[in-house]
Amino acid sequence: MTKHIAVLLTLIFTAFSCKKENKKNNSKLQVVTTTTMITDLITNIGKDVISVEGLMGSGVDPHLYKASEGDVNKLVNADAIFYNGLHLEGKLVEVFEKMGNQNTKTIALGEVLDKNTLIGSDYFASNYDPHIWFSINRWKQVTSFAIQKLKELDPKNAETFEANGNAYLKQLDELAKNIKNTVDSLPEEKRILVTAHDAFSYFGKEYKFNVVGLQGLSTATEAGVQDVQRLANFIIENKVKAIFVESSVPKRTIEALQAAVTSKDHEVSIGGTLYSDALGTEGTKEGTYIGMFEHNVNTIVNALK
Structure with missing residues (x-):
């Protein structure tokens, strides 16, 4: 256990022991979420009948996120905590597991998925x-799992969660159709996606993109000079037209890659910014899951055409 985690757990459990039973008067379910994608999801299902507070904002990298002392009150006062799991929130998973013993429901959304359908990794802690x-x-x-969990947590609003959730599932169906139409406009031989870290493998698998990340699945791993040179050669050999920065990863890694390609008397453009581990600014289209997905795909297809 790292010193940071130990201090955080001490603060949380001290706050738990001092906490008064003052939540009885608050009729709304108090939910804390980790990533912006999950905050958006739970907000769409719960809308105004629950209170949702997200720990991470736009542009925040969940792989490296450290909870602050200011997050302690949010966590202690939560009735439930929804997080991704699969070691995405690496530095917080231990905290959530221990909080599950303190009358706070902690829900790892990724756990609902059949592990046989997930993409494995030899280099990432969760595999x-x-x-x-x-x-x-x-x-x-x-989404369906989250609907069920909210219904269990707050039975009096079960019908609302069901109605909101079903409406949102229909929006996701519409999103899937729109994304497929956009991707179909890009010839398969041009579907090579080079990004800062390896966040787009599920996207690549579904839409037949060859996805190559400069860093691995976690941004905690640094890309070395050999990684940059190897990927520069790959870009030249495959005549890749554009590469992409990510909103939650420093631009310098992709700029170094572009410079390496240039040094070999070739050119590759930076095709734009993709939202990988966090949504865009709250209140913008890209600040929603659906808007983020549409932005990413439009940016990728337009740059690679």
């Missing part, structure tokens, strides 16, 4: 790719 939101079909499964 599974945690970027499950880039598969709309898997995100629909996660």
Whole structure:
């Protein structure tokens, strides 16, 4: 256990022991979420009948996120915590597991998925790719699971959760159709997606993209000079037209890759910014899961055409 986690757990359990039973008067279910994708999902299902607070904002990398002392009150006062699991929130998983023994319901959404359908990894702690939101079909499964869990947590609003959730599932069906139409406009031989880290494998599998990340599944792993040179050669050999930065990963890694390609007397453009581990700014189209997905696919297809 790291020193940071030990200190955080001490703060949380001290707060638990001092906490008064003051929630009886608050009729709304208090939900804490980790990533922006999950915050958006739970908000769509619960709308105004629950209170949702997200730990991570736009542009925040969940692989490296450390909970602050300011997060302690959110966690302690929560009736339930929804998180991705599959070691996405690596530095928080231990905290959530221990909080599950303190009358706080902790729900790892990724656990509902059949492990046989997940993409494995030899290099990541969980042995599974945690970027499950880039598969709309898997995100629909996660949505159905979240609906059920909210109904169990707050039975008096079960009908509301069911209605909101079903409406959202229909929106995801529509999203899937739109994404397929957009991707179909790009010839398969041009479907090579080079990004800062390996976040888009589920997307690549569903839409027949060859996805190559400069870093691995977790941004905690650094890309070395050899990684940059190897990927530069791959870009030249495959005549890749554009590569992409990510909103939650420093631009310098992709800029170094572009410079390596240029040094070999070839050119590759930076095709735009993709939202990988976090949504866009709250209140914008890209600040929603659906808007993020549409933005990413439009950016990729337009740059590679």
